Amino acid sequence: MSRKPEVEDRMRNAATGNTGRIVEEVAGCGIKLVASLPDTWISDLIEAFDRDERFIHVAVNREESAIGLCSGAFFGGTGALALMGASGFMTCVYALTKINYTYQIPLLIFITLRGGLGDRAKYHVSNGLYLLPLMESISMPYVIVDSPEKVSLISKAYEQSRVLCRPVVVGFARQVLQQ
Amino acid sequence: MQLRECFEYLASRRTNQLVITSAGNCSEMWWEVTHDRENVFYLEASMSLTSMFGAGLALGVPKLPLWVFTGDGAFCMNPGMLMVERQLKLSNMTHFLVSNRCYGSTYEVPLPNAAANDYAGMARAMGVERVLFFDSLDGFKRDFDVAVLAPGHKFVVLEVERVGKKLKEPPMEGPEMKYLFGRSIEKASGIKIFDE
Numbered sequence: 001m002s003r004k005p006e007v008e009d010r011m012r013n014a015a016t017g018n019t020g021r022i023v024e025e026v027a028g029c030g031i032k033l034v035a036s037l038p039d040t041w042i043s044d045l046i047e048a049f050d051r052d053e054r055f056i057h058v059a060v061n062r063e064e065s066a067i068g069l070c071s072g073a074f075f076g077g078t079g080a081l082a083l084m085g086a087s088g089f090m091t092c093v094y095a096l097t098k099i100n101y102t103y104q105i106p107l108l109i110f111i112t113l114r115g116g117l118g119d120r121a122k123y124h125v126s127n128g129l130y131l132l133p134l135m136e137s138i139s140m141p142y143v144i145v146d147s148p149e150k151v152s153l154i155s156k157a158y159e160q161s162r163v164l165c166r167p168v169v170v171g172f173a174r175q176v177l178q179q
Numbered sequence: 180m181q182l183r184e185c186f187e188y189l190a191s192r193r194t195n196q197l198v199i200t201s202a203g204n205c206s207e208m209w210w211e212v213t214h215d216r217e218n219v220f221y222l223e224a225s226m227s228l229t230s231m232f233g234a235g236l237a238l239g240v241p242k243l244p245l246w247v248f249t250g251d252g253a254f255c256m257n258p259g260m261l262m263v264e265r266q267l268k269l270s271n272m273t274h275f276l277v278s279n280r281c282y283g284s285t286y287e288v289p290l291p292n293a294a295a296n297d298y299a300g301m302a303r304a305m306g307v308e309r310v311l312f313f314d315s316l317d318g319f320k321r322d323f324d325v326a327v328l329a330p331g332h333k334f335v336v337l338e339v340e341r342v343g344k345k346l347k348e349p350p351m352e353g354p355e356m357k358y359l360f361g362r363s364i365e366k367a368s369g370i371k372i373f374d375e
Binding site: 033056058059060061062064065067068069070071072073074075076077078080094095098099102103104105162165 | 222225226259262263357361364372
């Protein structure tokens with residue numbers, strides 16, 4: 001028996017593996033808006049959000065624009081996720097501290113843990129050295145997802161962001177994103 | 180065109196529009212003219228992100244019209260904002276670029292390439308379909324209904340003179356503004372923003 005075309009489309013578009021688990025966890029939070037800038041580690045994830053009709057995926061011109069867009073979405077009652085690489089996140093200190101800290105606006109942010117163990121890209125060495133200390137220096141709450149079992153931390157991070165009225169970062173290790 | 184007379188006219192024509200203003204002259208003059216505490220978000224700390232902030236809001240409240248004001252100092256920091264706006268095609272958002280060719284929040288220090296910057300041309304080059312330019316109040320008044328009140332995303336360049344003095348900042352603190360603005364949106368739109 002053949003399936004209806006729309007069911008087949010949905011199945012074809014459904015992300016699998018860890019990417020699928022992450023997408024489902026985000027959807028379970030009630031998040032509708034995903035603003036992204038790419039990193040090679042998250043290209044599959046970005047594509048999965050883009051294909052999934054439960055989300056409005058917006059490709060932005062720079063990471064700070066994702067912070068602005070998602071912060072405004074809060075006032076539209078829209079759950080939002082800013083998705084970016086570690087380098088992009090490093091450029092967002094001003095936007096995060098001035099907008100989200102000043103006005104106490106919650107926000108969930110996904111970043112890649114570039115420069116960590118196993119990342120052979122020399123241009124990410126600075127992220128390995130400074131990313132976590134930078135987050136700690138601005139008192140940015142974060143959780144590390146370095147195994148598939150920890151994907152469930154996403155919803156806890158989202159909830160914590162709402163309680164704290166400030167951003168919470170979820171940092172993904174390579175093995176979770178590129179299974 | 181003088182910024183004050185331009186904003187006074189805008190305020191006189193405003194009905195139910197939510198307003199977001201960028202740092203410096205935009206926030207300070209809008210506050211001075213309106214003293215509106217509830218339906219305005221004075222995004223004093225943003226450096227170029229007012230229109231992205233507005234776009235995020237506009238997505239969630241498609242039936243509420245939104246006016247976003249960006250100073251040209253902020254615009255120069257992030258003109259790519261228009262690419263995102265164009266992509267989103269937000270029919271309820273009008274983006275005003277207040278061009279005074281200087282950094283109004285820092286004692287009017289000149290912008291780079293100030294005299295030659297063609298903001299309307301930049302917007303057109305990024306595919307924004309409805310781009311309008313006004314450098315006189317008479318022209319702005321004449322075309323206001325089409326330029327501002329007609330539905331559809333619009334980018335409106337307002338060429339104004341420098342204010343020439345430091346204005347007072349809106350007196351609200353960040354969290355106060357968040358709740359005043361958010362409650363106002365909840366009331367106007369029926370959506371829920373804050374957790375119980």
